[in-house]
Amino acid sequence: MIEDVAQFAAADPFVPTPFTVVRRRSETRDTVTIALRPRNGADFPFQAGQFNMVSAFGIGEVPISVSSSPDYPEVLEHTIRAVGAVTRRLVALKPGDWVGIRGPFGQGWPLREAKGRDVVVVAGGLGLAPLRPVILSVLAHRDAYRRFVLLYGTRTPEDLLFKRELERWRDRFGAEVLVTVDRADTEWRGNVGVVPALFGQIEKHFDPANTIAMVCGPDVMMHFTVRELEKRGVADRQIYLSLERNMKCALAFCGHCQYGPYFICKDGPVFPYNRIEFLYRLREI
Numbered sequence: 001m002i003e004d005v006a007q008f009a010a011a012d013p014f015v016p017t018p019f020t021v022v023r024r025r026s027e028t029r030d031t032v033t034i035a036l037r038p039r040n041g042a043d044f045p046f047q048a049g050q051f052n053m054v055s056a057f058g059i060g061e062v063p064i065s066v067s068s069s070p071d072y073p074e075v076l077e078h079t080i081r082a083v084g085a086v087t088r089r090l091v092a093l094k095p096g097d098w099v100g101i102r103g104p105f106g107q108g109w110p111l112r113e114a115k116g117r118d119v120v121v122v123a124g125g126l127g128l129a130p131l132r133p134v135i136l137s138v139l140a141h142r143d144a145y146r147r148f149v150l151l152y153g154t155r156t157p158e159d160l161l162f163k164r165e166l167e168r169w170r171d172r173f174g175a176e177v178l179v180t181v182d183r184a185d186t187e188w189r190g191n192v193g194v195v196p197a198l199f200g201q202i203e204k205h206f207d208p209a210n211t212i213a214m215v216c217g218p219d220v221m222m223h224f225t226v227r228e229l230e231k232r233g234v235a236d237r238q239i240y241l242s243l244e245r246n247m248k249c250a251l252a253f254c255g256h257c258q259y260g261p262y263f264i265c266k267d268g269p270v271f272p273y274n275r276i277e278f279l280y281r282l283r284e285i
Contacts, residue, residue, distance in 0.1 A: 013251055016055045016100025021093045022075065027161050031081040031126070032091045033067060036099060043073040044101075047108030048133035049242060049270045053250050054078060055100030056089035063247040063265070064090075065130035066104065071140055076101070079129035079161065105250045107270050109134045110240055114212040118147040120202075120234075122225050124195050124217025125154055128161045130242050130269075131216050139173045147206050148173075153180040153195035153221070157188045176202065196224040199232065208233035214270075216242040223280075226273060236274035243268050243276075 023035035038044055048070050055061040062084070068077030082088045093099065111134065119138055123131050138145050150169065154160050160179065170177040178198045180191035191198065195217070211234050215225050222241055229239050245257035245264040257264040260279040262271075273280070 013102060014249075016053070016061070016102045019076065019099050019101050021095050021097045021099065024094060027079060028081075028159055030083075030091070031079065031161065033077055033079045034090070034093055034099075035068070036076045036078070036101065037074065038076075038101075039098075044076050044104075045073045046070055046076075046104035048111055048137055049108030049130060050104035050106050051130075051247075051250075051269060052076075052078070052101050052103030052105065053247075054080075054086075054090060055102070056086045057098065057100060059089050060086045061100065061102070062086045062090075063105075063250065065242075065269075067129040067132045069136035069140065070133055071137065079126070079132070081126055102250060105265055106268055109214050109242075109270055110212060110272075111137055114138075114214075115144045117145065118149070118206040118211040119145050120149045120151070120206055120211055120213040120229075122151045122195060122213065122215045122217070124152075124221040125159065126161070127215075127217035127221075127242070128152055131214060132162065132165075134214055135169065135175075139169060139175065142173060146210070148175045149202050149206055150175060150177045151180075151195055151198045151202070152178070153182070153198075153217075155182045157181055157185055157190075178202065194224070195221055196228045199228045203232065209235075211238060213239045214242075215239065226280075236277060237272055239273040240270055241273055241276070241280075242270050 018039045019036040021034050022037050025033045046066050051063050051065045053061045054064045064078045067079040080087055080090050082091045121131050169175045180193050184192045213229050215222050247265045248254045248256040250265045252263040252266040
């Protein structure tokens with residue numbers, strides 16, 4: 001029966017493929033990373049930046065970006081925050097439980113275009129999860145890229161994702177990793193402030209004319225990050241943003257995620273900034 005469902009799902013993008021939870025790791029008080037394997041044993045190739053529709057059977061489905069490395073398609077990871085009925089069920093899953101997966105959908109990050117260039121990754125809050133595949137890919141193929149800078153911010157130290165990996169990326173791969181929080185506790189010894197303020201510490205560490213910047217986080221953070229990149233000479237066509245909208249069908253049929261002339265599920269979620277600048281500056285879009 002499972003094999004029949006999996007084969008039908010491969011032919012019909014509206015039918016989820018059954019996956020099994022193989023690992024679960026707590027990231028913060030309300031966020032977990034679950035590792036999934038297809039029950040049919042097949043690999044699940046995807047691009048960094050793409051998303052899946054993840055089903056909690058009997059409750060519903062939600063769009064979640066893939067947070068694992070595209071170099072390892074045999075295991076799929078999603079980093080999920082509990083914010084509603086579906087995500088609360090997903091973060092409570094244990095190894096051996098099932099989920100449904102439809103995907104992968106959308107346009108990914110420009111890893112190929114970034115080869116031979118400096119790479120600047122800027123993430124806010126949960127926005128680090130969709131960018132983790134980029135980080136893992138760049139660090140796994142370090143010789144293909146020039147300087148690598150990660151700027152990351154959260155509300156508090158307790159909200160930091162991938163804490164052990166942040167240290168490992170800095171120590172083992174020569175990446176420049178700068179982290180900031182909006183509100184520090186008594187044990188925090190790092191930066192305090194908004195993410196765009198970190199640009200003052202890296203001006204000599206990348207070549208704006210030969211840089212690809214990838215940005216994901218709250219809208220206000222991305223807005224001011226784009227300003228900082230433009231101020232430092234990074235061209236709009238070299239800045240990429242991942243946008244969030246209310247995605248339902250993931251196939252550009254329902255119209256829930258329409259963004260001007262685009263559909264986030266099909267034309268995004270990753271866009272070069274020069275393609276969406278005329279929309280991004282409009283508050284009501």
